[in-house]
Amino acid sequence: MTKLSKVAALAAFLSAGVSAGALHAQTAEVLHWWTSGSEQAALAEVRKVFEASGGEWVDTPIAGGGNARAAAVNRMLGGDPAAVFQFSIGQQLRELADQGLLANVDKVASEENWDQKLPPLIVKAAKYDGDYIAAPINIHGENWMFYNKAALEKAGVDVPKSWDDFVVAAQKLKDAGIIPIGLGGQPWQERIMFNSVLLGVAGREFYAKLYSTLDDDLLDSDTMRKVFETFAALKPFVDEGSPGRNWNEATSMVIKGDAAFQFMGDWAKGEIIAAGIEPGTTVGCAFAPAIDTAYIMTVDAFAFSAMDGEEATPAQAKMAHVMLEPDVQIAFNKKKGSIPARMDVPADSFDSCAQTAIRTLQDEKTHLVSTGLFGVPSAVSGAIDDSISNFWNSTDMSPAEGQAQFHQAISNAK
Amino acid sequence: MPDPAQDVLHYSATPQDAHQKGRRRWRPQWTARMALIPAMAITIFCFYGFIIWTFVISLTRSRLLPVYKFTGFDQYGRLFANERWWTAMQNLAIHGFLFIGGCIVFGYLLAILIDRGVKAEGLFRTVFMLPLSMSFIVTGVIWQWVMNPGLGLQEAVRALGWAGFEFNWIVRPDRSIYTLAIAGIWQQVGLCMALFLAGLRNIDPNIWKAARVDGIPVWRVYLHIITPMMRTVFFTVFILMSAIVMKAFDLVVALTGGGPGFSSDLPARFVVDHILNRQELGLGAAGAFVLLCTVIAVIAPYIYFELQKERSGRGH
Numbered sequence: 065m066t067k068l069s070k071v072a073a074l075a076a077f078l079s080a081g082v083s084a085g086a087l088h089a090q091t092a093e094v095l096h097w098w099t100s101g102s103e104q105a106a107l108a109e110v111r112k113v114f115e116a117s118g119g120e121w122v123d124t125p126i127a128g129g130g131n132a133r134a135a136a137v138n139r140m141l142g143g144d145p146a147a148v149f150q151f152s153i154g155q156q157l158r159e160l161a162d163q164g165l166l167a168n169v170d171k172v173a174s175e176e177n178w179d180q181k182l183p184p185l186i187v188k189a190a191k192y193d194g195d196y197i198a199a200p201i202n203i204h205g206e207n208w209m210f211y212n213k214a215a216l217e218k219a220g221v222d223v224p225k226s227w228d229d230f231v232v233a234a235q236k237l238k239d240a241g242i243i244p245i246g247l248g249g250q251p252w253q254e255r256i257m258f259n260s261v262l263l264g265v266a267g268r269e270f271y272a273k274l275y276s277t278l279d280d281d282l283l284d285s286d287t288m289r290k291v292f293e294t295f296a297a298l299k300p301f302v303d304e305g306s307p308g309r310n311w312n313e314a315t316s317m318v319i320k321g322d323a324a325f326q327f328m329g330d331w332a333k334g335e336i337i338a339a340g341i342e343p344g345t346t347v348g349c350a351f352a353p354a355i356d357t358a359y360i361m362t363v364d365a366f367a368f369s370a371m372d373g374e375e376a377t378p379a380q381a382k383m384a385h386v387m388l389e390p391d392v393q394i395a396f397n398k399k400k401g402s403i404p405a406r407m408d409v410p411a412d413s414f415d416s417c418a419q420t421a422i423r424t425l426q427d428e429k430t431h432l433v434s435t436g437l438f439g440v441p442s443a444v445s446g447a448i449d450d451s452i453s454n455f456w457n458s459t460d461m462s463p464a465e466g467q468a469q470f471h472q473a474i475s476n477a478k
Numbered sequence: 479m480p481d482p483a484q485d486v487l488h489y490s491a492t493p494q495d496a497h498q499k500g501r502r503r504w505r506p507q508w509t510a511r512m513a514l515i516p517a518m519a520i521t522i523f524c525f526y527g528f529i530i531w532t533f534v535i536s537l538t539r540s541r542l543l544p545v546y547k548f549t550g551f552d553q554y555g556r557l558f559a560n561e562r563w564w565t566a567m568q569n570l571a572i573h574g575f576l577f578i579g580g581c582i583v584f585g586y587l588l589a590i591l592i593d594r595g596v597k598a599e600g601l602f603r604t605v606f607m608l609p610l611s612m613s614f615i616v617t618g619v620i621w622q623w624v625m626n627p628g629l630g631l632q633e634a635v636r637a638l639g640w641a642g643f644e645f646n647w648i649v650r651p652d653r654s655i656y657t658l659a660i661a662g663i664w665q666q667v668g669l670c671m672a673l674f675l676a677g678l679r680n681i682d683p684n685i686w687k688a689a690r691v692d693g694i695p696v697w698r699v700y701l702h703i704i705t706p707m708m709r710t711v712f713f714t715v716f717i718l719m720s721a722i723v724m725k726a727f728d729l730v731v732a733l734t735g736g737g738p739g740f741s742s743d744l745p746a747r748f749v750v751d752h753i754l755n756r757q758e759l760g761l762g763a764a765g766a767f768v769l770l771c772t773v774i775a776v777i778a779p780y781i782y783f784e785l786q787k788e789r790s791g792r793g794h
Contacts, residue, residue: 163543304649443757
């Protein structure tokens with residue numbers, strides 16, 4: 065924020081405090097980590113509608129998800145909370161609610177019937193003690209596979225439907241001199257690829273049961289071993305410069321044709337659109353190879369600090385209402401690359417990949433969520449990331465050893 | 479031990495002052511002590527007080543927020559069962575040894591070479607000290623590009639013709655920790671060189687003359703005479719570099735991001751990652767406290783030993 069806008073914001077707050085009532089009620093400070101081009105553009109759509117309906121939006125962007133979350137928590141503890149803040153739904157948010165630091169938007173939610181409009185798993189994750197503590201604004205899918213069509217044609221392979229097919233196709237691509245998988249070697253990206261393999265090899269019921277219960281028998285099962293074997297088989301198909309690479313650099317490898325496939329969430333679609341390519345033309349999208357159809361959802365959501373008491377202030381209620389409005393959902397998600405959190409929004413104006421996703425989600429059986437949303441505490445999901453990354457990068461670990469270490473890490477972190 | 483108060487009175491007292499009875503003189507050292515009280519209070523409260531608070535938190539099961547439900551030494555049990563922690567501690571030992579050793583050896587050699595008299599000494603000094611002006615983040619990013627197999631040194635040498643040249647330590651889990659030492663030494667060697675140079679310049683030139691008269695070879699003079707005389711400089715450099723090693727966080731983040739997997743992780747990064755990103759306040763606090771104990775266990779004896787030597791006057 066420039067100095068002038070800081071002064072302006074301060075003046076707004078001060079004058080809002082002095083003039084009682086109406087003006088104060090409509091000012092909302094929004095703390096978030098959407099600092100890249102497409103993200104800012106998407107959020108601007110929400111801001112437009114919020115300000116048009118009489119609200120005042122004070123923007124507090126902080127680069128980096130971890131930094132922004134830490135800042136939001138610190139401010140809450142320090143007594144100067146941001147009215148609306150972006151957060152990940154999950155154990156951390158529950159802990160804040162436990163301490164009485166959050167306001168709930170249940171009134172808006174019941175008026176607008178969010179229970180019916182949002183996918184049930186997300187409804188469950190966004191509630192604490194029966195009240196909505198977060199407003200989910202979109203749904204990102206994590207089990208996407210983006211591919212460069214020209215590269216596949218050059219090697220003479222089709223889009224693989226199963227992981228065995230994938231390994232065969234990858235070998236052909238490697239022989240043709242194309243890097244089969246463009247991977248950014250960071251733990252969270254390796255985890256996304258691992259979860260796609262897990263879903264693809266073990267199926268959606270196994271995935272759901274594994275991450276919701278973390279059951280020892282499932283972790284030690286042969287199915288799990290097969291997952292690790294398939295995952296290990298992908299190691300030769302990644303280039304040497306992969307460790308440490310950022311996700312958008314890997315996406316640009318696929319866009320340019322240096323790499324053939326990328327396993328990433330559909331925020332990569334934002335990158336592709338920003339490169340001027342219509343998804344489905346030069347760069348195609350498909351679900352990662354799997355034995356049944358599912359969509360691993362992850363959600364961007366905004367939570368609300370308790371300003372005075374646990375009821376949402378009028379400004380917070382307005383924000384929750386605006387974020388879930390159908391028009392705002394469409395405008396926001398088209399720029400962001402995700403699909404609306406509401407399932408009753410018309411899909412015609414979205415690109416082909418988004419339409420596939422929206423269509424898939426009509427069937428409730430396909431609903432799966434990313435680890436954090438199952439209520440897995442971030443310590444455990446962090447330990448999962450660590451052990452997946454360790455297995456992926458080690459040169460001498462066998463799949464059985466990887467599986468054992470995975471189990472061990474989870475038990476330790478629980 | 480002579481009483482400083484008496485000295486002050488001796489030098490600045492006037493006959494009139496000495497005769498003022500019933501009124502205590504305001505001694506100058508009381509002003510000095512009063513000026514130090516804020517600094518002392520801050521140190522005691524912020525430094526030692528928070529160390530104690532960290533220890534208290536490490537005995538709880540705190541996740542995102544401090545929660546004072548005590549669970550004994552559970553967190554330490556979890557810490558010592560954590561493979562990433564052991565890797566980090568191991569890496570600390572490796573990195574510490576290589577970084578401090580490398581800085582001292584290279585810094586000393588550079589200082590000796592400069593001290594022997596080079597033309598344009600100012601130029602050399604500036605060149606070696608320039609990396610110090612960069613933050614560890616910038617150093618990490620630069621070296622990450624240089625050591626990247628597809629973009630940096632390996633690619634450049636291969637383009638020159640040596641097709642089999644390999645320098646991909648940064649992407650190998652077993653070698654990534656050494657890359658930290660390379661980047662770190664490159665950045666800090668200038669500081670060590672400057673300190674050693676100052677120490678060398680303080681050596682009495684008569685020593686050199688005497689050594690020449692005795693016909694002692696130059697390397698012997700350095701090894702057996704000059705180096706022991708530089709004991710305090712070695713000590714200073716060691717303490718400074720150890721502080722940098724213990725805090726090494728931004729270098730890891732910028733250079734390897736923890737390395738392939740967590741092979742180049744360091745304890746400071748482990749602690750910060752767990753407190754801020756993993757919402758494991760208790761575990762991070764336990765890690766921080768264990769790190770503190772390790773530092774005390776390693777550094778304190780050396781400090782004590784050195785200070786004893788100075789007091790007994792055998793150092794100089």
